[in-house]
Amino acid sequence: MAIEHSDIYKIAAHHRFQWEKAQDCYVILFPEGMVKLNGSAGEVLKLVDGSTSAGEIVTKLQEQFPDVGEIEKDILAMLDFAIGKAWIEKVN
Amino acid sequence: MAQQNNGVDSNVTNKQPLWLLAEITYRCPLHCAFCYNPTDYTNHTNNELDTKGWIKVLNQARELGALQLGISGGEPLLRDDIETIVEEAHSLGYYSNLITSGVGLTEKRIDAFKKGGLDHIQLSMHDITEEISNFVTDTRTFKLKQKVAAMIKDRGYPMVLNVVIHRYNIEHIQEILEMAEKLGADYVELANTQYYGWSLLNRNQLMPTKEQVDKAEEVTNRFRDKVGNKMKVFFVVPDYFGNRPKKCMNGWGEVFMIVTADGDVLPCHSARVLPNMKFPNVKNNDLGYAWHESPAFNKYRGDAWMKEPCRTCPEKENDLGGCRCQAFLITGDAEGADPVCDKSPGRPLIVKAVEDAQNGVLKEQPIVFRTDKNSQRVIDGEEKDRLADFHALP
Numbered sequence: 001m002a003i004e005h006s007d008i009y010k011i012a013a014h015h016r017f018q019w020e021k022a023q024d025c026y027v028i029l030f031p032e033g034m035v036k037l038n039g040s041a042g043e044v045l046k047l048v049d050g051s052t053s054a055g056e057i058v059t060k061l062q063e064q065f066p067d068v069g070e071i072e073k074d075i076l077a078m079l080d081f082a083i084g085k086a087w088i089e090k091v092n
Numbered sequence: 093m094a095q096q097n098n099g100v101d102s103n104v105t106n107k108q109p110l111w112l113l114a115e116i117t118y119r120c121p122l123h124c125a126f127c128y129n130p131t132d133y134t135n136h137t138n139n140e141l142d143t144k145g146w147i148k149v150l151n152q153a154r155e156l157g158a159l160q161l162g163i164s165g166g167e168p169l170l171r172d173d174i175e176t177i178v179e180e181a182h183s184l185g186y187y188s189n190l191i192t193s194g195v196g197l198t199e200k201r202i203d204a205f206k207k208g209g210l211d212h213i214q215l216s217m218h219d220i221t222e223e224i225s226n227f228v229t230d231t232r233t234f235k236l237k238q239k240v241a242a243m244i245k246d247r248g249y250p251m252v253l254n255v256v257i258h259r260y261n262i263e264h265i266q267e268i269l270e271m272a273e274k275l276g277a278d279y280v281e282l283a284n285t286q287y288y289g290w291s292l293l294n295r296n297q298l299m300p301t302k303e304q305v306d307k308a309e310e311v312t313n314r315f316r317d318k319v320g321n322k323m324k325v326f327f328v329v330p331d332y333f334g335n336r337p338k339k340c341m342n343g344w345g346e347v348f349m350i351v352t353a354d355g356d357v358l359p360c361h362s363a364r365v366l367p368n369m370k371f372p373n374v375k376n377n378d379l380g381y382a383w384h385e386s387p388a389f390n391k392y393r394g395d396a397w398m399k400e401p402c403r404t405c406p407e408k409e410n411d412l413g414g415c416r417c418q419a420f421l422i423t424g425d426a427e428g429a430d431p432v433c434d435k436s437p438g439r440p441l442i443v444k445a446v447e448d449a450q451n452g453v454l455k456e457q458p459i460v461f462r463t464d465k466n467s468q469r470v471i472d473g474e475e476k477d478r479l480a481d482f483h484a485l486p
Contacts, residue, residue: 014212014250014278016187022108022157029187031212031252031279032326034110034160086321 003076005055009048009088017045017087028087035087044078048088054079108157109349109383112186113361114146116177117166117353121195123230123461124218126256126291126298128361129166131475134467136354143173145374147180149351152379154184158349161186162214166353169196175204182209189214191254194240195233206247213244214252214281220267224260230461241275252279257308257330258291258298259449265308269315269325277323282312284330287445288362288417290462293475297459299449305333332442336407337414337430344392344416349383357382359389362417366426392416399427401435 011017016029019042026042028035037045043064047057057079058072065071082088117140118133130136141149150161161181168174169192181188190205191214205213215237218225222234244251253272255261261268265282272280284305285291285298300308312327319325331338341348341360350358355374358364364371369391372382383389391397395408402413413419414430422431422445423438431438448454460466460475469475 016211018185020157020159022155027159029159029211031189031214031250032281034187 003054003079003083005053005058006092007054007090008051008092009054009079009083010050010091011045011048012086012089015087017048030087035085040074041078041082044075045082045088048079048082050091107346109153110158110347111160111162111349112150112153112158113162113164113348113350114149114168114177115164115166115350115352115361116140116146116168116174117170119170120166120193120462121170121231122167122193122233123463124256124290125228125230125294125459125461126258126285127462128286128289128291129462130289130362130364131293131467131470133166133462134464135471136352139354140171141351141353141355141374143176145355146173146177149374149379150177150180150184150186152374153349153351154186156349156379156383159186161188162191163188164191167193167195169201175201175208178205178210179208187211189252192216193229193233194237195231197240197243199243202243202247206249212250212252214254215241215244216254216256217241217268217272218255219261220264220271224264228258228260230463238275241277245276250278251276252281253277254281254283257282257284257300259300259304260298262300262304262308265311266315269312269319273319273323279324279326281326281328282308283328286331288365288421290460292421293460293470293478295445296448296451296454296457299332299446300330301450302333302446305330331414331418331430331432332446334432335434337411337418337432339411340415340418340430343412345383345389346393349379351379357386357389359392360415360417363388365417366420397427399429401433401437402429405435 014030018027020027023036026037026045028037043061044057047060058075061071061075118129118137163174163177168190178188188211190210193216217237218228225234226232241251255268269280287295291298309327312325316325345359348359350361351374352358356364357372357374357379369388371388372386395412398408398413402408414432416426418432419428419430420426422441428438429436431442433439
């Protein structure tokens with residue numbers, strides 16, 4: 001299922017997203033497990049807050065990283081991956 | 093890391109603990125025959141760390157990088173300071189998990205845990221039948237567990253059920269999974285018994301047949317396909333029935349750190365069975381020393397300690413030689429290959445164990461339940477013959 005720009009996601013129930021100083025990365029924590037996120041995945045999920053839409057996430061990151069071309073595809077792919085892993089869920 | 097430099101140096105410790113298991117007490121109202129706790133646990137029940145001690149442990153481990161916290165036992169709810177510990181864990185940013193039999197989980201306590209920021213509760217279940225559940229735990233706790241499961245669900249907690257599998261319940265896996273689904277479980281861990289502590293003592297009585305294990309896995313896979321993402325089902329394969337050992341604890345001193353009721357710091361649950369080891373204790377050492385510098389944590393890091401056949405084995409990265417405790421408990425050599433491996437000279441001992449479990453005479457031996465009295469009997473050497481039967485130990 002393709003992600004629409006108007007879609008809004010939040011970190012899934014029973015999951016927690018946080019910055020880890022000791023690991024120097026963002027992580028997702030859930031029962032019996034955890035995932036360390038790489039830099040770009042962390043930047044995307046940081047904006048998944050239950051109110052910012054997928055389109056707004058793309059715009060924000062384009063503004064933040066103007067030198068990186070064509071990031072929209074990567075951002076949507078990251079969101080899609082996170083949905084597949086059940087780290088995030090749709091709210092609208 | 094050590095694995096990347098051909099095993100020349102085993103003392104590279106740029107890693108961090110990710111999981112902290114707090115075995116907060118060895119006291120337990122249940123008497124499970126398969127408990128992995130040390131059989132001499134009564135030696136460790138009179139000098140438990142106090143609340144202040146645990147808060148120090150939580151702080152130090154968090155600083156080292158630990159972020160998953162298991163509050164376990166024994167039965168942790170026998171302590172009345174779990175609420176304080178949960179609050180502290182939450183404020184430090186742990187993802188915290190209470191691992192419980194459910195005994196002692198009242199409405200009042202679960203509300204306090206929720207308020208304090210406990211992230212999830214892992215409840216042990218034993219069978220669909222009251223008879224077997226009560227038998228194997230040597231208690232009347234079946235109905236209570238059902239009630240507690242409902243309470244966990246009601247508070248909006250993810251429901252994580254842990255079911256230890258042995259020959260008394262392995263043929264009920266379909267029904268156990270159906271029960272879990274009905275209870276609304278989000279995660280079900282079917283943990284085939286690993287043989288340490290009490291379960292090793294009762295190995296002949298607990299071990300299923302190979303056919304039962306294969307069937308159980310098949311039933312689990314079918315159920316998993318049916319239920320999909322709604323309920324995650326884990327089937328922990330019993331290593332005696334495979335021909336390669338498990339990568340125990342994901343590697344010695346790699347990601348796990350256990351602090352026991354009396355403050356010992358261990359790289360795995362049963363490490364204290366190993367000979368000639370002195371483990372750090374939080375009463376004398378901080379966790380930074382324990383993790384990075386203590387000889388015990390460095391002893392089996394990497395692969396420099398390995399002997400043949402592990403040392404030159406092309407698969408050594410996969411399992412790091414397996415479990416040190418299992419190697420010692422079965423073969424008497426803590427540095428040898430885990431005897432589960434079919435390249436290990438100790439393999440015939442595992443083959444014999446699987447055969448012994450089918451031996452009618454041995455199976456008929458009474459189960460030694462985990463009780464204070466039996467623990468004392470083990471300490472006094474009264475169960476020595478039984479262990480000597482299937483150990484190469486002197």
